[in-house]
Amino acid sequence: MHKKLFIPGPVDVRPEVLEAMGTPMIGHRTKDATELQKRVSEKVAKVFMTKNPILLSTTSGTGLMEGSIRSLTAKKAVVFSVGAFGDRWAKLAECNNVPVDLVRAEWGHPTTPEIVDEYLSTGKYDVFTITHNETSTGLMNPVKAIAEVRKKYPDVLWLMDAVSSMGGTPIPVDELGVDVCITSTQKAIGLPPGFSMCSASERALEYGKQVKYRGGYLDLLDLYKYILKKPYQYPSTPSLSHMYALDVQLDYILNEEGLENRFARHLKMAERTRAWAKEHFELFPVEEYASNTVTCIKNTRGISVKDLNAKLGEKGYQISNGYGDLKEKTFRIAHMADRQPEELETLLKLIDEIIPTL
């Protein structure tokens, strides 16, 4: 039995998008492939609200995170972490011998503009990273306020992980001044996993030139150089299937549902889930910073999340246990991509019925 996924990726994918994954192959050096890649990139840019060129990558989002922090840090990076995926930035720097400082918020609390100000004011850093939406703690950072304070440090490059939120909530990349913004397909965009996208500012790509060893497959500068020189062509064979599917899904997002409606639907589901969570449990993150794509709930009643999920499974539904150390201490309900409010209602009703039986 297929389970309806309320997990923070992979998400359920609309039938016509799944069908597009099975489109027959074309040569990746043909005009048709170039046009496909151009079309997809331009649509991705609309979701990102950016004029910066879009890079498509046959990796998960982690690949682009590594590529960007390694390719662009000449001095030292500061990683502001609000959870496991924030920490990942620091690990990706360290394993490449990229100097990095890791600044963790207490889990459930955001990266504040004040802490960003404090660290950037030292002048020690040329790069800082922010997790827009932290899947492990269900937290969305106050990026508008961070963007304000960052105006004092325009030369420090801003890399942002928007893997689990882009397409589900407004992230105006250019307005915020994000230099590299990264997302991947299997979250709010609503595709199968295996593909990621980023935008990069011209100055970021210029700045990275002084970094001598940037690697190959993930070298942001080399990839951009290639796609800007031979427009929309990639050095290695990319996943054409994901591009076909993106082509179809981005049309749906931009023209059928519309970005504003999509954001509103995500917000509605998030608010409903938070209200339900507060009624029965507690929110894990500070409410003001609760994510619009995934709700992380403190297991204040000490239920067995594992058993809850097993029973939900019998009914054809799946949620997520807590991530890493937060397993059983929290659980997560994702409400992203093309999940509908009615489906969420059914899920919450089911959980209500199951909890007394645990």
Next chain:
Amino acid sequence: MHKKLFIPGPVDVRPEVLEAMGTPMIGHRTKDATELQKRVSEKVAKVFMTKNPILLSTTSGTGLMEGSIRSLTAKKAVVFSVGAFGDRWAKLAECNNVPVDLVRAEWGHPTTPEIVDEYLSTGKYDVFTITHNETSTGLMNPVKAIAEVRKKYPDVLWLMDAVSSMGGTPIPVDELGVDVCITSTQKAIGLPPGFSMCSASERALEYGKQVKYRGGYLDLLDLYKYILKKPYQYPSTPSLSHMYALDVQLDYILNEEGLENRFARHLKMAERTRAWAKEHFELFPVEEYASNTVTCIKNTRGISVKDLNAKLGEKGYQISNGYGDLKEKTFRIAHMADRQPEELETLLKLIDEIIPTL
């Protein structure tokens, strides 16, 4: 109009495999996903003829090439190149500050056991790379003879690019003693691009421990550590669609067509194409080393390959121009994956008809 692809990847994919690319999603941390990944890995191992564990990677083959040469070279690598994809190994080492010597054969000529002997006998290297099948020159290296001479240097790790031949010709990885063998999906295996696989020997994974900075997303050791500890689970979200498709296609390869029949079909098509090429043109590589998956033909008649391909396109067929500097000087007919001898006959007949009109 869909064109029948006679290019060395992407290849045409069987309808049931395309359909499998559109399988609905499941959570990648579920038992179902673990079983899928286990099943696929075991089938891949059969094609590789290896007992070494298989790593699945959401990258093109280039990603695993970079991951392996960077993760395993502690001293210096020697890259034996017979074309553009051989050279790529050296570039992937250099951009990671991995010491490397590039030893090029004259294009069209193989890496000889003698040259391997000469270089390995210096004791300067801990890693050497061989391109099993070089797409740019249509050459297949004499790996049996290389394996013989390599027995004198058992401690030097052997990395092999079998991207464009695995699944189309026998490559008995363990018998040859290859430490890391790499392939990707969009060639003789017969899947869409966007995914790659490798095998790695225990001693290779042990040896790499002394390499301090191996990166993250492509770190062979870390990936293997993860999948061996949490069997068949991956640190990042992998491309489930490619796994579904591999599951179906590998059943077909192993159980329906059978490996031996598949190899025989590839050989038959290669022999037919070579005979045709010699009748009308010349083979680019020394005939003894001509590839069983792609034939590279010297354009001795000075035809316009571009025009030939345009006219073939009108009939619904596509071949490849020469690669890089060999453009127009050569052209390539790939006969791999699930292409059938009858289809090849039709193509050759079409080319025969078109050439006098050019």
